[in-house]
Amino acid sequence: MPTSVKELLAAANAVVPRIDAGETRRMQAESDALLVDVRDGTEVARSGKLKGAVAVSRGLLEFRADPDSPAHDPAFRKDRPIILYCASGGRSALAGKTLHDLGFARVHNLGGFTDGVEGGLEVEPA
16 A cells, blocks of 8 residues: 555555657547546646647546536546646546546546647647
């Protein structure tokens, strides 16, 4: 059982593979991957989000992902790859581990918002 943030991140990174912007584009085109921004609302409002991303703060992720939750977002399907990002990659790794624990098998971590932007992914207003 992890006992520190460092150990939690290591456990998350062990089950949630890191991908780059090129792989993100490919997965979106070929597999209808869901892109999820797990930053908080103020961060998303300030910078916008990657084009096509669903903004779901990390604190609400479980409620949006669970089909039995009244707050469920039907975009979260277990047959669909999910790609997460945050500001630097830590929260998205932890969020990915949470989704993995909820039974989502194809979960990936793009890392940070700037990783996507620098990799050529477009930005849109929140």
